Amino acid sequence: MEPEDKIRQPLPDSLWAATACSAPQTMPLQGDHISSVVIIGGGYTGLSAALHLAEKGIEVTVLEAEEIGFGGSGRNVGLVNAGLWLNPDDIEKRLGSTYGQRINTQLAAAPERVFSIIDRYNIDCEAVRNGTLHLSHSLSGDRALIKRAEQLQKRDAPVELKDPATTARLTGMNRYRTSLFDPRAGTIQPLSYARGLARAAQSAGARIHTQSAVTELSSTPSGEWRVKTARGCITADKVVIATNAYSAQLNKDLQHAFIPLHFFQYATAPLEPEQLQAILPQRQGCWDTRQVMTSIRLDRAGRLIIGSIGKISDQGNNFLQQWAASQLSRLLPQLFSQQKISQNPDFWEHSWCGRIAFSNDHLPHLHILAPGLISCIGYSGRGIGPGTMVGQSLADHLTGMPLEDMFIPVSRLTPVRARKAREQWYSRGSDLYHLYQRMV
Template sequence: MLKKTHGSVTSNLWGKTAVSAPDAASFQGERSVDLAIIGGGYTGLSAALAAAEQGAEVTLLEAETVGHGGSGRNVGLVNAGLWLPPEAVNARLGPAAGERLNAALAAAPDMVFDLIERHAMACEPVRAGTLHLAHARNGLKDLENRAAQLAARGAPVRLLDAAETARRTGSDRFHGALYDPRAGTIQPLGYARGLARAAQDAGARLHEKSPVVAVQQVGGQWILRTSGGKLRARSLIVATNAYHQPIDQTPVPKVPIVQYFQIATEPLGDNLAGDILMNGEGCWDTGLIMTSLRRDRAGRLILGGMGGGGRIHEDWARRKLAQLYPRLRGAGIEHTWSGRIAMTGDHLPRIRRFGPNAFAIYGYSGRGIGPGTVFGRAVAHALIEQSETALPVPVIEGHHEPFVRLKTLFYETGARLAHFAAARS
């Protein structure tokens, strides 16, 4: 029987169901290391693990807790590639650099799932692929174009018609889908905590509740100061992305922020949800105001959409759930939560040099799991080996995003208007 939930529920499902957090006491005293990392999300943790595996002395400082930012608020889709189709990546970066990035991110799910298996991470990995859903007929044309571009690069993708899409999703509301068997889903906070444990096992030292308040470059070393101590490092990675906090003398550029919220139902029995994503795929659609859909191991249905949460977005999500699956009208909602996405103007991630042996990594535009893992490992290797040839994108020396606050407001206002209008359609 469905239990109708009234009012707003505000707890992050991933925080409730993830394995326990690693022990990472706040940083105290003084220390000298090869590599300092600011930020305990996928990028920073992946970098810490890669560097420690190469024998480097590594210390990671996290202002809150491991996975506090986007890594612990993620949808949990392990995608191959970016939102952009491959030819759009090439148009922005040039053919050589574009294909290097396309190839690196096509292999990202392999890297993520290999790490999960190698380190026995408890993060509900399901490699059943993803479905990019056509929300309208024009969305299906977009998917046809993407499918052709991906197939030309050897990707084993397949375009599904409306009937097959309905069979896989359990809903007849979509015009088709692009199936990518390389991809999958995970419990995103569980993966972040798994990376943290693996990094610690490899010798990296991680410290939570250790916000960096100042950074200086002195005599060939980086000096990082927290309220509890001072860290000296030959190299530095800033991996704070959409959750960057101001740090003296660390000019990480600002980018527009997109809010993304999710709701999770109570666990659904097979009598209600037996044909909803029965193969375990994760989904997102082609709508400008994007919607995502997946299930977790306990059988909850998780629906997400652009916007910062609140009554307008939550009411829309409940109605959307009922539109897709009428029998779930009035289903109990156990969790709602939201997070921030750093959305660069061209939807491409950045590696920015801001001093000797110092890089900032940011701008995944909603694709944090695969790119974060790939970029973190690549930059760690580049700093240790003193070679940038294997980086997935060229290093930039500066980056300016115009109208950052206006674009941030535009994204949220657009989501609110779309969801408000949908309530009356």
């Protein structure tokens, strides 16, 4: 029997948990400690901030309530994209030219930063940098991709619109009309990337404690912060809250500043070599232009992964699995039929879902919650690149860069109006959409 401190609760079942590289050695926090910076949350933002702080020689400690990558970082689709969901012109209209241009410039470089960290620290995370494909499902989708391409190309992004024949050849699917190819982007095994970031941060000198949920966060008369867990306490000059969509237990105000959405995924067993020749032969990750989007990609072993907005309950959602089967039979009828999928109990190897912090304006938000207490939330499903870049920017700020020089402006922490009703509307709406798609 292992000592109590070494007992690990398993991560929720997923393809990523089953195939990730090993987790770095960590222990729960015990006793009283001092650290220059405490980061709460072991996902992309927190681990990137820890890595970049440690590289600067700053004493930094990460406290993770569960295990590294337990939240959205370990349940991600694994698309390393440039930019946000919004078009760059819309970002500049909402933020103004100064911050709009900054965020567009910084996040255009996000894939390069992610892949450079992977290369520098030799992170084994199935990194494939062959680009991504944004797929048009309709005439309105064509118009949306043309508009996006024009705005990106105006900013010298090397994106290309692909015609229907090329789109079909690159995907193996004839249901999509056109596509927008972004060669800057790629795919990773998202949990392995999180674990690799943690290991890299440790190698640079960061301390990481898992199974260390914060139970109390308070300021001292001298302006320091006391961060308590069940078995320990850290006194720090500054604290970063990097819990994003998993902030409920720590800060109710943060929790109410975004709409929680869920994104589910189903992964097949490894496909046969002849099947893989026809499906995404260059291994691009892709998603479509539907409002309730579908994502499709392969992993290193040749599993096909399909996902969309929705939540798989503990009892399972048979209609979501049936939707996944119907989508594959519709998109790839030459390879799959819904009947054959349903008759094969081993067709699906894994199913899982994660929570997304969906912001009101589809932009990430930087909040100063109190002197020395900072947080960034609301990636709206684009966590890998932006989370990595925000972590680096937070490290720069905590080591002297003025707040006004960060690429995301500070904004007031404002609760989302009718948040619960909107959460239910998105949830029920996506379920009804998937039921409808199964029937047509």
